[in-house]
Amino acid sequence: MIRAVRGTRDLLPPETALWNYVETMVREVFRVYNFQEIRTPIFEETQLFARSVGEETDIVSKEMYTWEDRGRTASDKGQSLTLRPENTAGVVRAYIEHKLWDRGLNKLYYIGPQFRRERPQKGRYRQFYQIGAEVIGPPTAGSESPARDAELLELLATLLDRLGIADWCLQLNSVGCPNDRAAYNEALRKALEPVVSNMCVDCQRRAVTNPLRVFDCKVPEDQPIIDKLPRISHYLDEPCRNHFDEVQQILKAVGVPFTINDRLVRGLDYYTRTAFEFTHGALGAQNAILGGGRYDGLSESLGGPKAPGIGFAIGEDRLVLALQQTAESVQCKPDVYIAPLGAGMNAEAAKLARELRRQEVVVELGDETFRLKKSLETASKLGARFALIVGENEVKSGAFALKNLSTGDQVAVPRDGLTDEIRSRVQKL
RNA sequence: GUGGGAGUAGCUCAACUGGCAGAGCACCGGACUGUGGCUCCGGACGUUGUGGGUUCGAUUCCCAUCUCCCACCCCA
Numbered sequence: 001m002i003r004a005v006r007g008t009r010d011l012l013p014p015e016t017a018l019w020n021y022v023e024t025m026v027r028e029v030f031r032v033y034n035f036q037e038i039r040t041p042i043f044e045e046t047q048l049f050a051r052s053v054g055e056e057t058d059i060v061s062k063e064m065y066t067w068e069d070r071g072r073t074a075s076d077k078g079q080s081l082t083l084r085p086e087n088t089a090g091v092v093r094a095y096i097e098h099k100l101w102d103r104g105l106n107k108l109y110y111i112g113p114q115f116r117r118e119r120p121q122k123g124r125y126r127q128f129y130q131i132g133a134e135v136i137g138p139p140t141a142g143s144e145s146p147a148r149d150a151e152l153l154e155l156l157a158t159l160l161d162r163l164g165i166a167d168w169c170l171q172l173n174s175v176g177c178p179n180d181r182a183a184y185n186e187a188l189r190k191a192l193e194p195v196v197s198n199m200c201v202d203c204q205r206r207a208v209t210n211p212l213r214v215f216d217c218k219v220p221e222d223q224p225i226i227d228k229l230p231r232i233s234h235y236l237d238e239p240c241r242n243h244f245d246e247v248q249q250i251l252k253a254v255g256v257p258f259t260i261n262d263r264l265v266r267g268l269d270y271y272t273r274t275a276f277e278f279t280h281g282a283l284g285a286q287n288a289i290l291g292g293g294r295y296d297g298l299s300e301s302l303g304g305p306k307a308p309g310i311g312f313a314i315g316e317d318r319l320v321l322a323l324q325q326t327a328e329s330v331q332c333k334p335d336v337y338i339a340p341l342g343a344g345m346n347a348e349a350a351k352l353a354r355e356l357r358r359q360e361v362v363v364e365l366g367d368e369t370f371r372l373k374k375s376l377e378t379a380s381k382l383g384a385r386f387a388l389i390v391g392e393n394e395v396k397s398g399a400f401a402l403k404n405l406s407t408g409d410q411v412a413v414p415r416d417g418l419t420d421e422i423r424s425r426v427q428k429l
Numbered sequence: 430g431u432g433g434g435a436g437u438a439g440c441u442c443a444a445c446u447g448g449c450a451g452a453g454c455a456c457c458g459g460a461c462u463g464u465g466g467c468u469c470c471g472g473a474c475g476u477u478g479u480g481g482g483u484u485c486g487a488u489u490c491c492c493a494u495c496u497c498c499c500a501c502c503c504c505a
Contacts (some may be wrong), residue, residue, distance in 0.1 A: 058503050314505030376465035
């Protein structure tokens with residue numbers, strides 16, 4: 001048997017209804033905030049990700065699906081291509097390629113699959129779905145303003161609330177600009193040097209490879225040491241500090257709750273200044289439902305003009321997971337089950353189905369070979385509200401038996417005005 | 430990539446220290462030839478994830494492999 005490959009999965013009904021609900025709601029919220037959709041290819045030149053996400057990150061160094069494309073001729077080597085592990089790089093590439101700065105501030109969103117070759121786990125798949133947004137443009141369009149950060153965060157709070165995600169928690173931090181971070185990294189290294197030998201093996205490794213990661217440590221014995229380490233907030237330069245303050249002020253003004261988490265460090269190289277994460281309990285270890293931040297230097301590092309930006313990505317798989325904890329699955333139920341009864345009734349049933357569906361009545365169509373018992377059984381199993389019996393007697397008399405499946409009441413409805421009668425009965429409930 | 434747990438009917442799970450692979454739900458049919466839900470009766474259900482090994486005999490023990498789950502790493 002051929003099965004879905006490791007880390008990929010089929011989304012089946014009724015779960016797909018929940019996905020559609022999420023995506024419909026998301027699009028509606030984006031519309032109100034005046035965002036527009038962008039769709040970029042699911043594969044790009046490998047270089048794009050290497051240069052934006054960062055060569056040294058786990059994503060680029062070991063998680064990408066990369067292959068050599070065939071060249072056009074024998075001597076032509078072909079290029080290295082990669083399935084997108086995230087979507088910000090692609091959006092910024094499109095921004096540069098299509099000179100989107102001519103449009104001023106771009107407020108873009110996307111919904112689509114991303115690919116990372118990680119070990120699968122609950123809430124973590126090799127093909128996973130992200131709903132993301134990017135606000136990017138020339139500084140003169142206001143792209144650098146803390147107002148953009150706050151607007152995006154407020155949008156997210158609204159979105160989660162409207163989706164019915166009960167208890168989310170917004171964690172906020174500023175990672176400063178590259179200069180700040182270099183100075184901070186240095187200070188952190190120095191502070192760790194004398195104490196690191198008392199810490200867990202993971203921390204000892206992190207202290208060398210990536211000191212910031214020490215803050216992710218969950219070993220209780222290490223916490224007192226970690227608490228005494230210097231924080232990035234003390235190493236922000238004045239513009240960065242002011243920017244961060246302003247973001248917080250606006251959030252308070254609009255009433256979006258947040259907690260400052262000066263241990264929050266985003267992994268991707270391109271992040272600057274505002275970094276954030278929305279977490280949700282009941283998701284296990286993969287409790288980050290979405291994350292994002294500002295990337296003021298990304299466009300330039302990809303050869304574009306100065307184009308500060310900020311964005312986020314929601315893990316749609318995790319969002320759906322969180323919704324499944326609370327919401328009961330809503331299954332689509334037909335209004336009417338049409339039960340053709342006996343040879344030659346399929347055609348008449350199809351005609352009626354067509355008429356009803358044109359009136360927006362949800363119709364499930366049975367088959368003339370079914371006995372009536374089976375038809376009604378099927379109808380009630382599907383949760384249909386009415387069954388419409390289309391048999392010889394009905395055709396002869398010109399009146400069709402309409403049975404209310406919850407009460408058991410049955411009436412004869414004349415062929416003339418039948419669809420109107422059914423539609424009004426359906427709407428009444 | 431590392432460590433641990435688990436894979437048995439469509440689903441949820443049984444099967445003692447190795448001895449004929451079972452139950453509930455779901456499915457199909459009948460009781461009831463054009464009237465569902467309730468009830469009763471019957472039916473079909475499986476290379477026990479896969480491949481090796483030990484054994485008279487393996488769902489059970491051993492090895493390998495695949496997949497899922499939990500955690501690490503990291504991220505959404």
